[in-house]
Amino acid sequence: MSLLASEDWSRRALAEDWKVLTGGQIEVTEPATGQPIGWVSRATAQDVRASASAARRAQKAWAALPYAERAKIFRTAAALLEANRADYAEWIIRETGGIQPKAMFEIDSVLHLCHEAAAMPTQAQGCVLPSAADVTSIARRVPHGVVGVISPFNFPFLLSSRAVLPALATGNAVLLKPDPRTPVSGGVLLALLLQAAGLPRGVLHMLPGDAEAGEALVTDPDVAMVSFTGSTAVGRRVGELAGKHLKKVALELGGKNSLIVLDDADFDLAVSGGAWASWLHQGQICMSAGRHLVHEKLATNYARRMAEKARVLPVGDPFRQQVALGPVITQQQLQRVDRIVRESVAMGARLLAGGTCQGPFYAATVLADVTPAMPAFREELFGPVVSITAFGTDAEAAALANDTEYGLSAGIYSRDVARGMALARQLDVGLVHVNDQTVNDDGTMPMGGRGASGNGSRHGGPANWDEFTQWQWMTVRGTPPAYPL
Missing domain, CATH: 3.40.309.10 (Aldehyde Dehydrogenase; Chain A, domain 2)
Structure with missing residues (x-):
């Protein structure tokens, strides 16, 4: 069965369940004709706050799920995407204005990212550090908790997935705000895919919206990290707000x-x-x-x-x-x-x-x-x-x-x-x-820029562990030490 017919998503957003949010509707317009081709629900700051709280509650159980069960979800998502290739391509073509080969490239890239995400839970997630003979000293990677993802219009299915999939694979819950010009390709398609693949309720929230929703996501106390892909002008604002609230932020911005x-x-x-x-x-x-x-x-x-x-x-x-x-x-x-x-x-x-x-x-x-x-x-x-x-x-x-x-x-x-x-x-x-041109992408490479093109953050391959987790130092002693005070 078509994933697009599996849920009543029209005029809704995914906030634990598919529901109508408080901000009214976003009309999805086909840029080639100017005609409406769908509607989704618009998120407000109030909706973001509720979803962030729910995502935080769901995250601990998701991170504690056995790694084999988490990996299976991403493999299942890849199989479902392959089976729904034609329906997904149609939405990407009509909503983004891209030609069919561009849509197929997005789908193939997301298939690759699904398999990469499935491999992450089985990878080494830390190391043993030098220590005294009676101490075990461990450095391990732990999830941030809730990650906010703000994605752009141009390659919406790919660029949402590029952040959402590794963030989930490393044990985070995610709030995804797709660009309001491409909320189906950038949000609905991925939400339906992961929901059908078995992602637990509340771990992913998909909240279409404008600047109000974006700023609420960046400043919410339950969102520990923000991944933003878009213009340099908006990226500066995201970086400013994230810095003010002491959040980790990954900015992938424009280029000349x-x-x-x-x-x-x-x-x-x-x-x-x-x-x-x-x-x-x-x-x-x-x-x-x-x-x-x-x-x-x-x-x-x-x-x-x-x-x-x-x-x-x-x-x-x-x-x-x-x-x-x-x-x-x-x-x-x-x-x-x-x-x-x-x-x-x-x-x-x-x-x-x-x-x-x-x-x-x-x-x-x-x-x-x-x-x-x-x-x-x-x-x-x-x-x-x-x-x-x-x-x-x-x-x-x-x-x-x-x-x-x-x-x-x-x-x-x-x-x-x-x-x-x-x-x-x-x-x-x-x-x-x-001996190649400038437009190259691969889910196994660290993608990102310098200066006004980004803050040195990277998405892809080994960089995903750097971005979507943080180090925790743990020591274990058989006997507590005695201190002189």
């Missing part, structure tokens, strides 16, 4: 990522990678290439080839048409992308393709001769724009790439791997790929 094409690069592969890095999901990815830094010997041909690609890429409704680019998520974001392009052209950038929109659809766009003073160079685009800047030396490429407050991802193309690695070591980023 550089794709560097050296003069000895495989030109065709660099063009292919560059197109993928800026136009995948309309460029609405934190790791998208916001700058194409191309050696001056190649820059003219690179711009020409990109423009040729841009002019033939089909743009439209990904649910009803075979397209390469879908809609920009909101009219506000589309206007922001258009402003950046227009202002950069007014300052001297050459518009070689695109720069136009029809309804919610923005054409694949190419800007050449972009300088560091232009908005296309400085601002995070989050739209389908290739912004090309030429450089003369490797040192100049490194300086241009580092000329930003962000520090998330970078890609370098060069046939000389040693040269590429030498350049990579100069870049102030959390992720760097030699």
Whole structure:
């Protein structure tokens, strides 16, 4: 049976049970058509408070559950997800505006994360420390208690799961607040999946909402840690509130990522990678290439080839048409992308393709001769724009790439791997790929950035233990010592 038909979730949220919350309804809109495709219940601060209290009560029993039983839930979730792939993909396509391969990538990634989560309860969770002969000294990882997760709109199913699954696997209860633009893909789908897999009642709460719910989650006394993925502006506010309340916070924020094409690069592969890095999901990815830094010997041909690609890429409704680019998520974001392009052209950038929109659809766009003073160079685009800047030396490429407050991802193309690695070591980023583009993800790697791209926190692989648990020191003596006082 379809998981989407297994519970009456419409116009509700998961707060121990599926129920109508106190904040009214959120209308779920299909960005390609502007039409409503569903409703969920909106959480208020009052609802967050009640759920946080309930999650804290449920967490101890969940953490005490035998590890084999906890692991089985995640394996069951993976099997259920595989069986519901088509229904889940339809919601991701319609709600996010992504093309079908993007939806399938999300589903495949979450399948991987389910298996990773299933493995975590069986992993070593501490170590024995040196100590005196009559003392056993242990350092062990223990859950925080209740973890709050605030996830974004662009890859909602994946980016909610990336935090929720390891947080649960390490013994925490979770409050999940998905982006109000994608509450089904970012919240309902995961809640239904884990509920059907046997997750105990009260361990996961899924609370769609706006800034009121988000601030309540960050400041609630029962929430010990917050994982936030989203814009740098909102991330600064989350970090400020979390710090004020002495909470651990993991921030994965925006990026102004550089794709560097050296003069000895495989030109065709660099063009292919560059197109993928800026136009995948309309460029609405934190790791998208916001700058194409191309050696001056190649820059003219690179711009020409990109423009040729841009002019033939089909743009439209990904649910009803075979397209390469879908809609920009909101009219506000589309206007922001258009402003950046227009202002950069007014300052001297050459518009070689695109720069136009029809309804919610923005054409694949190419800007050449972009300088560091232009908005296309400085601002995070989050739209389908290739912004090309030429450089003369490797040192100049490194300086241009580092000329930003962000520090998330970078890609370098060069046939000389040693040269590429030498350049990579100069870049102030959390992720760097030699002979690949900037958009790479894998549930086994530590994902995160520096500077305005994040606070140094990481999600994925070994970093999950660092983020979702904390050290506890325990000593055990056979006989209590006698003290001189």
